[in-house]
Amino acid sequence: MVCAALAREAGHAVIALTIDYKQRHRVELEAAREIAGQLADRHVVLPLDLRAFGGSALTGNIDVPKGGVGEGIPVTYVPARNTIFLSLALGLAEASGARDLFIGVNALDYSGYPDCRPEFVKEFERLANLGTKAGVEGEPFRLHAPLQDMTKADIAREAARLGLDVSMSHSCYDPSPDGRACGECDACRLRAKGFAEAGIADPTVYA
Numbered sequence: 001m002v003c004a005a006l007a008r009e010a011g012h013a014v015i016a017l018t019i020d021y022k023q024r025h026r027v028e029l030e031a032a033r034e035i036a037g038q039l040a041d042r043h044v045v046l047p048l049d050l051r052a053f054g055g056s057a058l059t060g061n062i063d064v065p066k067g068g069v070g071e072g073i074p075v076t077y078v079p080a081r082n083t084i085f086l087s088l089a090l091g092l093a094e095a096s097g098a099r100d101l102f103i104g105v106n107a108l109d110y111s112g113y114p115d116c117r118p119e120f121v122k123e124f125e126r127l128a129n130l131g132t133k134a135g136v137e138g139e140p141f142r143l144h145a146p147l148q149d150m151t152k153a154d155i156a157r158e159a160a161r162l163g164l165d166v167s168m169s170h171s172c173y174d175p176s177p178d179g180r181a182c183g184e185c186d187a188c189r190l191r192a193k194g195f196a197e198a199g200i201a202d203p204t205v206y207a
Contacts, residue, residue: 003104082115082147
């Protein structure tokens, strides 16, 4: 949400891409549609059933950890997810004539996913320009990660500065059937910590 708003602020038209990868938290897709309705000029929802791969608490029958942010890469990591998603976004961008890709990864207050790190972002941009017609014909892609070096508190402050209704956004890995956040998973803990440190009221409805 903040990433899209920053792209608009920088003067870009926004094509939003949502991947329906059959994640257990379906409320995320509803939030994406609502946010795209506010911030995107076009919204593409692409089905991709990553349950066929498994290997993650978000796509398989593995419990979402609720004990707090720990060491190592947690089971909520979806194998190669950002590589897969960015590859699809790259195809959409090239087909649409866009040359700027934005991704909202964060590498400070996060769960340690390898595909959120600056090294990954840099190398994917290099790959994008090696593996596309546009790239090899002199129309290079730029991959922007404007939230990468922000804390969750910084992101909350940016949302406030941009005038965003953050109650539309969703972070929880294991929401209740009615869409309320669990309040205990890594994503909920990091979100709540960010609002608290920013001194901004948390609009999240917890179970």
